[in-house]
Amino acid sequence: EINHAGAGGIWAELVSNRGFEAGGPHTPSNIEPWSIIGDDSSIFVGTDRTSCFRRNKVALRMEVLCDNCPAVGVGIYNPGFWGMNIEDGKTYNLVMHAKSPEMIEMTVSLTSSDGLRVLASAAIRVPGGSNWIKLDQKLVAQGTDRTSRLQITAKTKGVVWLDQVSLMPSDTYKGHGFRTELISMLLDLKPRFLRFPGGCFVEGSWLRNAFRWRDSIGPWEERPGHYGDVWNYWTDDGLGYYEFLQLSEDLGAAPVWVFNNGISHHDEVDTTAIAPFVKDILDSLEFARGSAESTWGSVRAAMGHPEPFPVKYVAIGNEDCGKENYRGNYLKFYNAIREAYPDIQMISNCDGSSGPLDHPADLYDFHVRYLLPDLFAFLVV
Template identity: 60%
Template sequence: MGPRPSREAYRLPSAGWEDLTYPPIAPTIDKAKSSYLIRRTSILIVNATSNLPARRIPDLFLGVFLEEINHGVSGGLWAELVSNRGFEAGNATSNIHPWSIIGDNSSIYVSTDLTSCFERNKVALQMQVLCGDTKPCPSSGVGISNPGFWGMNIEKEKKYEIIFHAKALAISNLEISFTGAGDVKLASTSVTVGKTTNWTQFVNTLEAKETYHNASLQITTTTKGVYWLDQVSAMPVETHKGHGFRNELFQMVAELKPKFLRFPGGTFVEGIKLSNAVKWKDTVGPWEERPGHLNDIWKYWTDDGFGYFEGLQLAEDLDALPIWVFNAGISLKEQVNSSDLSPYVQDALDGIEFARGSSSSKWGSVRAAMGHPKPFDLRYVAIGNEDCERKNYPGMPAFVSEYAVRKKDAGMGSLLAAVAEAAFLIGLEKNSDIVEMVCYAPLFLNINDKRWIPDAIVFDSYQHYGTPSYWVQKFFTESSGAVFLPTTLKTDSPNSLIASAINLKGSKDNNNYIRIKVVNFGITPQNLKISINGLISSVKQLGSTKTVLTSSNLMDENSFLEPMKVVPRQSSLENAAAEMNVILPPYSVTSVDLLT
């Protein structure tokens, strides 16, 4: 896109023209004092002639890529509140992190053993409560506490389902509670654990009395005895369709209207060691039976509550086609010999049967038992992460399975990065006869685990926002399956302007629109004269709009304090016509939607 200006030039001129109809991004400049702003004129000719052969953009052009990175799934999209719910983290029987002990050494002793009733998760937690007989326990009890993923978001009048398994040497009571600052109980209940060597499952629904965004889950008692606990889960009752997806994060993804979902990775699929690669069979079936594994590439444990089944369910809920990425016998540091690949091949075939097979098939029956007797619409798989078979299959269409501007130009997600990505996407749109699919990555970032930045959606326990890179994708949500219109751009700024045009049916009103997208990557405003040839019907002013993404500084970002600082601004287009002028602000993405 040509040389980039120095950072001293990053402060952009403010808007101050009558035809900039979106909300001004800075105080208006006195036009008499703005003569230094050179308004260049470029011409965009759009050929909408109906007798030309139509070139449709592929139906699956824009999708999303979900990877377990940045705690984007565990502690993010997947609404489980408890971190390390089975005390299995790191495959070390003494590793209960991030659980902590409530009480001193004279009151309670906590350890782990291998007495769990779950065959693939043998670790259980043992609490020896030493107080409560001759030495009274503290009135608030002793026990264990889990902070979740940097705090649990507990909201007033919301309900939460608590499931755990327990046994004890004597009949006694346990109190289960969400606690806030100063150990204030936000919600609590008491359960009686019988004297038994058999494990019992306890299911309780708690309704919060207050809101606290950094709560913890506590299991406490004031009764002396020996207790065992395992597989402790806490989930909001309200998740998307009851499928376990955090509502507001799901909605952010849904609003991108993705046509496909690539999952679950990424190098997450491979691992640094093959022993830590994703093994899909360990991620299906009852959640208590899933052993979890060390996400060694991104340095944290995952319980695999979001597994293969949940990925397929997420794609279905998004009305997107799943693209399942499976391990091909390769990790970052290890590789299986070709002669030893047969188990990997069979594992992939079994995975396909799990998704597509009838409910009477071996693996299809496992899916059916999980509540989905109907096969999932799995049509595509990816053999390994970002591997290629061009030598054996030349001429394949391209799948741009990961793109983003990174490092110093991107920060945590800057306007500069977003405008550059928009130009890139327009280029892919113009070459969509070769490029069939594209997705941004990474999709999610928990602000407490910045392994990879920038990302499309940033969140913590209770708030979220889209980066400018997220909002840029919304300019392309209608591109999949649209008709590409040939364009000719006449400009003396070829290194800073790029444009494309499509013919589409509006998803909200089913009306016909011509959408013209233009990126101005220059430091000065541009006057763009648009000329549309071959229109059968005239352009309607009522219903035509202009949408602009820009800001007052190239490095502007969104944040929890200013989540809407850099977002598209839509306005009516009073001069909408087949021949019209549009002002393109510096460093901006502009979409002109003409109702025809």
């Protein structure tokens, strides 16, 4: 995950901040890029912590105030990631969760960026009551617009809560959630391995914002998401550990699981306290490789993949060579993984080309950076 290559890129989710949980370095949550259709006299929008999802408590509360609402209704819209690419004739699957004390009728639609041109539209009804309900709606586009938006509007006075609003094209690759046209390009490359979920994305600028594989598995509505403080944007982690494993399988590429070794850009876990991190990674390997009857393998099986994924390569950290606790932490991970999974090849962050490493490693992955002229000079030497 970097430069929205995952969220907003290869991952086909069109809604940005689908759970209204997005945050930043100083804001715990916000609804950006959602915006209001209407004015202060016709609609009031806020958030509270009344969602039905245990790990995603923030929900959006939308109160329609007008007795004589505009013909197009009032509500909210989401432009996705720089506009939604909606294509003529394609079907888009909308899923959202809602509740309302009284029955309320709403319209969901795909429109041009200014809301004036409607590409697809459907009426939905939220029955009155105290329980959340899941709504599924297919939208078939009657036109193409590469900067579209999703609108949710109402024309009658009332209150409705919304959460976990997702819009996906129906033709994702093998139904696995990836954009078909981008997967086709990757298949043409015939990759031999897939290194995931990223580099600095794994570490975080601070450990509190590092990638957590446990938070990225299970039902997408329950994934809390996290703020990637290195690249400064929120990810809902719909593209999670399981999906990366599935992508490796779909590409016929060997999965290379890059995990956090207790080190971020600005803080580290002392080797004396690294044991919980080691246990966490052993659990991640059981999730990938364990039988469907094992504790974590059963979670994978419940997600739709009873057969294990062939994870045979792991990278212990990302670009952490030389950090104070790197060697000590590395050895803790190395020894534990070697004992539990002797066939797994472990990859060091350090440069093994200039001399022997001071720690055991099957492979090394040392990153260097050059400005373009220097790179060409380096390559011709």
